Amino acid sequence: MINDIVSAVNNVLWGDGQVLIVMLLGCGLWFTWKLGAVQLRHFTHMFKLMKGSTSSTKEGISSFQALCTSLSARVGTGNLAGVAVAISLGGAGAIFWMWVIAFLGMATGFAESVLGQLYKVKDENGEYRGGPAYYIKQGLNKTWLAVAFSLCLFFGYGFVFSAVQANTITDALNNAYSFNPLYSGLVIIGLASLIVVGGLRGIARFAEWIVPFMAIGYVLAAIIIVVLNITELPAVLMSIIKSAFGLQEAGAGMLGAAIKNGIQRGLYSNEAGSGSVPHAAASAAPNPNHPVSQGYVQMLGVFIDTMILCTATAFIILLAGGEATGHMEGIGMTQAAMTKHIGMGGEDFVAAAICLFSFTSVVANYAYGESNLHMFKLDNKVGRIAYTIGYLGMILWGSQAALPTVWAMADMALGLMSVINIIAIVWMTPTIVSISKDYFAKHDRGGDMEYKTGDCEIQGKTEDGIW
Template sequence: MLTELLHLLNGLLGQLLVPLLLIAGVWFTFKLKAIQFFHFAHMFKVMKNSRVTDGHGISSFQALCTSLAARVGTGNLMGVAVAISIGGPGAIFWMWLIALLGMATAFAESTLAQLYKEQNQQGNYRGGPAYYMLKGLKSPAMALVFSICLFIGYGIVFSTPQAYTIAEAFNYSYGIEPIITGVVLTTLAGIIVMGGMKKIASFSEMVVPFMGVAYFLVALWVILTNLEQIPGVLKDIVFSALGLQEAGAGMLGMAMMQGIRRGLYSNEAGLGSVPHAAAAASPNPPHPVSQGYVQMSGVFFDTIVLCTCTAMIILLSGIELGQTFGIQLTQQALENQVGFWGSDFIALAIFFFGFTSIVANYAYAENALPFLKMNNKWGRIAFLLIFLSMIFYGSIATLGEVLGLADLAVALMTIINVSAIVLMTKTLVTLAKDYNEHIDRGEIPHFVASPEQEQQMNLTPGIWQRDNPLHNTQASTDRN
């Protein structure tokens, strides 16, 4: 009954979610003058000095790695496999489309999160959608509802598919019982997350680049050894997506739905999760928009690069689709390409991808605690126990339950968050214009809010007034 209810709710929300995401992506692409295309090179230029911080927040690079830790998870390996199994090769086309449009949406939500951030009792930055809903829209109700969804999604649900996939991969490769994997995952996660945001960011900064590059190189080897098949695979992706193949019309809707859902679940653009990492950063250059550029690149790396790697491994393997599902499809596909070690490599990759997602989920969900009146000793203990118990549950759950709950949480959070950032388009466009005017004048972009602006925009007092040491650091670095 639970599975049937989840299917019903996901079906209803899915009918709203798909057009909402597409419209939002087109809207921000238009209002920001196709920023993800015309400023594509600048997006990487901002990364040059992204490891510098003012001491109050994590660096922009750490914020990117933390967001990638959450993004680059089991969705890149299991989610892509599920999408292709159900929706066919055409699902990949719709993943690409939602990522390209989603880059503008990711820019919007991360920029706003930076603008409306505040400092906690330890002097560290924090923020996210609930903060720009409360401050920018002056809507405590919207902030509370989003925080409830955030707590349910990232504090309870989203770690379960990661744990499930890790357990399944290790069971397939090594015969390890899921309950054993669950105990190990829960213990390791507890050790990391109790160190707080800075420890999570440091862990992500160390692991994410390594695992991403390793997976990319293996996929690149598969592609290079099958170059003659690439034109045919690309043709299948496009023709299947547009319903131009035999029996393609009936698969068109399924390919679109699966591609968009898995693309969203993977890159999280518009979901409202990544802004929590973005708000915790000290942006360099010291302007809210610079963090928007950094997080926009995360969507590109996650979906256009890594999800495509998984798609190519599967579609070049020769495995008949529909016979194997989930992470086992990715494991068998790589085995067909590189031999016996392919399954072991995927098992290790899914461990690192999934585990970093789990610890990043905790960092995101923490931001809901102040709005739920749980930002105290006992509230945090209760949250930690709930979070860790759901990791263990995910290791022994069924795929249908796990994905159904995850999809429902994604839909609810996305609808609330996208509505909020669309309502704040005017503020966003003003910030982007201010940043680009600095660039056009050959200046280092910086944002300093006057007392009048603080009051008018309802910003946290002092956050954008103090002299920022990043001004001098950036200028010195550029001269050198």
């Protein structure tokens, strides 16, 4: 019965109804227009803001830690296994639609992260927390909708998404070394426990060190493979474009599959619009001290995740001859492609990469769920223990579950979160535009960039003493 419910919901969101595909594209276009194509006009500014982004305070983590924490959650199964799923079901053209949703998603990610930072609160330890539930409650005064989002987030990031990451890790280790998934799952639980016990700051410190290392290493490997196969690259790029629009022979029927799977897997990877990243944005002490600065930081995260890391995986698979098979293939397809490029060490390399990528996601997912405990007055010892037990239990279940079942539940959780969040941020467009114009004007004038309550008109009100 559970499988039937999950299937029915996903059919509305992603299948025949295509509700989310329309909403995501529409939301990205809406904020690209309302913010004056900020992802193009201010493309270099998001890199400039990373200078001096390593300073933190007792209330908030640094902007760089917030970026690495969000990348920890983003960079995982979606970048290695998700790209393979998109290609196996939608063909090479799915990659083009991943790029499209990422470009539009940069504007969406900017908008939701600005709200996350603006409406942040302090928890019982005096540390910043926030996210869609908080800006829905404070900005729109819709407590019931805030609670609905929090419940979806607990289901998704607190439980199901970590199961997806654990499933991919154990699958990769089983493919490469025939490790028993149960034992692999127990190891993941043990390692995750050591990190999450330190809370958000412990997770942020872990992400700050491991994310740059793993991302740079993976991209360098992809660049070497592209250089070694440079003569085949033009044909791969042409295949992506032709397949994206159904222009290849016998490819017209694949057009819908390319669009659907490209957007679906692209969203799962970069998370723009889903409402997850605002949790990381809200936890930061921004530099300059203005909510919009976190919009730029998290917009950069979308770019790194999809335009760089997902593209790297796509080229690795397509240059090895990967194509649509009609049935879902995950990390095994990426491992097979890497083996073709570098020999028997390929499986080992991908197994190591997916373990790092997915494990960082497992850890960051915990932080997103924990951020919502404050919404239910559960940010105390008992609440955290109960949440942690459920979180670790789902890792063990996911390590042994069937691939289609885990992905279907993840798609449903992500879809429900996205529907609520997109409605909320579009509803709050006046606030997003108003505070963005405040930042743009201060930046153009030069001098003090700090935001103070009353500098511009916003919906609802922020928590006293935050700004």
